[in-house]
Amino acid sequence: MSVVVVTDSSACLSPELVDRLGIRVVPLHLLHDGDDYRDSVDEIPRGLSGVTTSGASPGELGDAYAAALADSGGDGVVAVHISRQLSGTWEAARQAAQALGEKVRVVDSASTGMGLGYPALAAARVARAGRSLEAVYQRAVEVAARGRTLVVVDRLDHLRRGGRIGTAAALLGTALAMKPVLHLVDGKLVLREKTRTSTRALAKLVDAAVEQAGSQPAAVAVHHADTPERAEEVAAQLKERIPTVTEMVVTGIGNVLGVHVGPGAVGVVVCPGGADAEDSSTASD
Numbered sequence: 155m156s157v158v159v160v161t162d163s164s165a166c167l168s169p170e171l172v173d174r175l176g177i178r179v180v181p182l183h184l185l186h187d188g189d190d191y192r193d194s195v196d197e198i199p200r201g202l203s204g205v206t207t208s209g210a211s212p213g214e215l216g217d218a219y220a221a222a223l224a225d226s227g228g229d230g231v232v233a234v235h236i237s238r239q240l241s242g243t244w245e246a247a248r249q250a251a252q253a254l255g256e257k258v259r260v261v262d263s264a265s266t267g268m269g270l271g272y273p274a275l276a277a278a279r280v281a282r283a284g285r286s287l288e289a290v291y292q293r294a295v296e297v298a299a300r301g302r303t304l305v306v307v308d309r310l311d312h313l314r315r316g317g318r319i320g321t322a323a324a325l326l327g328t329a330l331a332m333k334p335v336l337h338l339v340d341g342k343l344v345l346r347e348k349t350r351t352s353t354r355a356l357a358k359l360v361d362a363a364v365e366q367a368g369s370q371p372a373a374v375a376v377h378h379a380d381t382p383e384r385a386e387e388v389a390a391q392l393k394e395r396i397p398t399v400t401e402m403v404v405t406g407i408g409n410v411l412g413v414h415v416g417p418g419a420v421g422v423v424v425c426p427g428g429a430d431a432e433d434s435s436t437a438s439d
Contacts (some may be wrong), residue, residue, distance in 0.1 A: 155227025167272040175278035209243035216250035230287035237341035264341035268375035269303040307416035377421040
């Protein structure tokens with residue numbers, strides 16, 4: 155048996171990767187008019203307004219961890235989740251893990267999207283190699299620490315309503331018709347740069363991602379909210395300007411994250427050093 159990796163649906167991992175690496179995904183929730191939709195599980199009607207979101211509950215996570223622990227044959231579980239600054243999921247995960255004992259380890263990715271997905275993938279790859287619980291946990295922590303997440307949104311209203319960015323900053327940005335470049339710092343979404351046009355914002359997004367990648371190998375993901383053409387354009391620029399890309403993913407941003415960033419958003423996750431095979435920092439148990 156081997157350690158089992160669990161994450162949540164905000165990781166935006168493809169079903170193919172999840173199946174191949176045996177990752178368990180716990181859905182986050184979208185709430186609308188008394189209905190509770192499980193992200194990436196339930197069919198969600200298009201065009202809903204007034205949608206809110208909710209993290210996974212301690213009960214849901216506890217059930218997932220218990221099943222994963224049993225399937226690991228007692229080797230253990232590493233649960234990698236969305237930033238505690240963005241969702242109550244991490245606190246629910248901590249409670250669920252505490253009830254199951256030391257064989258369940260929880261990692262705060264301090265990110266979301268593939269900023270969460272890459273640590274989960276890296277941990278699962280180490281787990282499939284038969285490594286120990288500690289080695290899998292440390293790999294997730296190490297890859298999460300290297301990840302950098304940037305995003306451009308068309309409007310700040312959605313982030314303000316969801317409490318993911320300060321009201322003053324959101325209102326100022328809206329009043330000035332800014333196209334901001336945002337990034338995650340210590341798990342919080344903050345303003346990195348202000349621009350006046352979408353074209354300029356996307357150019358700054360690409361520049362920032364190239365800067366973060368540096369000259370070493372890097373895994374790169376481009377996310378989008380109903381704007382695949384923008385995402386493909388950004389991805390093409392990144393492939394050209396970061397010749398050391400080891401892994402490139404272009405994917406939708408997911409239903410829960412889409413509620414907060416709004417349509418038209420484009421995000422980039424850069425993981426310098428990649429998320430593939432182990433490196434020297436996790437070479438021994």
